Amino acid sequence: MANPTILIKEYNIIWEALNHYEKYLEQMSLSAATEDEELSYDEKLQDIESTRKTIQYAALNSYGAELK
DSSP: OOOOOOOHHHHHHHHHHHHHHHHHHHHHHHTOSSHHHHHHHHHHHHHHHHHHHHHHHHHHHHHOOOOO
């Protein structure tokens, strides 16, 4: 079975999507009606940070590419 490899352009698309999603979550957190909603958005923002690090490491490891 072939090893699925993410291409550098796919890393860039994922990176860009994460940036847009992060901005959305920040806006939603700021306008949350309750503290529970705000905490939910903030937890997702923390997940984004973890995902970012994983994607950065994978792109650097696979292609020597630095995502910014």
